[in-house]
Amino acid sequence: MTSAKPFYDAATYPAGESVGFLVRQLRMSFTHCIDRTMAEYDLTDAQWGPLLLIARGRARTAAALAQALDLDAGAMTRTLDRLQAKGLIRRTRSREDRRVWVLELTPAGEQAAAQVPAGLAHANNVHLAGFDRKEFEQLRAYLVRMIDNGRHERAAADTPKRQS
Numbered sequence: 692m693t694s695a696k697p698f699y700d701a702a703t704y705p706a707g708e709s710v711g712f713l714v715r716q717l718r719m720s721f722t723h724c725i726d727r728t729m730a731e732y733d734l735t736d737a738q739w740g741p742l743l744l745i746a747r748g749r750a751r752t753a754a755a756l757a758q759a760l761d762l763d764a765g766a767m768t769r770t771l772d773r774l775q776a777k778g779l780i781r782r783t784r785s786r787e788d789r790r791v792w793v794l795e796l797t798p799a800g801e802q803a804a805a806q807v808p809a810g811l812a813h814a815n816n817v818h819l820a821g822f823d824r825k826e827f828e829q830l831r832a833y834l835v836r837m838i839d840n841g842r843h844e845r846a847a848a849d850t851p852k853r854q855s
Contacts, residue, residue, distance in 0.1 A: 698710075710837075717818070720818065721814050721815075721818060722736050724813070724814040724817055724818070725739070725810055725811065725814045728809075728810035728813055728814065729806075729807070729810050731806075732803050732806050732807075732810075733777065733803075734803060734807070737766075737770050738770060738773065738774055738779075739807045739810070740760050741756050741760065741767070741770055741771065741774065742774065742779060742780070742796070742800060742803060742804045742807060743804055743807045743808075744756060744759055744760070745780065745794050745795065745796055745800075745804070746796055746800075746801065746804035746805075746807075750794070751793050751794055751795075752785075752791055752792065752793060752794060753767050753768055753771055753792065753794070754791075756771075756794070771794065774800070777799075778797055778799050778800075779796065779797060779799055779800035779803055780794055780795065780796055780797060780800050781794075781795055781796075781797055782794060783795065
């Protein structure tokens with residue numbers, strides 16, 4: 692179901708009260724909560740995501756991680772350099788394509804990655820305090836819907852317009 696009238700307009704835009712602003716505030720609150728939890732394992736916000744994706748087999752290269760986390764290749768390379776310096780990952784040349792470095796966790800990386808889900812669960816539970824199951828499911832559905840709306844808008848913007 693779509694709204695016939697937009698919720699916001701430029702003349703009355705409530706910058707500090709908009710959904711976008713509130714989502715950003717929520718993201719910052721999550722980040723601070725997760726950072727406090729991950730500090731015990733010497734992991735930053737930028738580091739636990741790649742570590743978890745490697746651990747779960749969802750990405751094995753810097754390019755795959757950058758795509759999965761919507762980051763540029765340079766930022767991902769710097770993050771991987773830090774993870775390697777901490778002894779959490781190692782890079783080995785791909786047997787199929789010598790230009791590609793395959794990422795794998797070290798034993799210390801496996802141990803650190805194993806702690807990440809507990810930290811994420813904690814941060815989610817902190818922010819969902821006081822919600823009942825129905826409210827939780829409803830919030831989740833609304834967020835998924837907003838994310839889908841954004842994906843559709845991005846796809847439409849990325850689609851070349853045909854000239855008649």
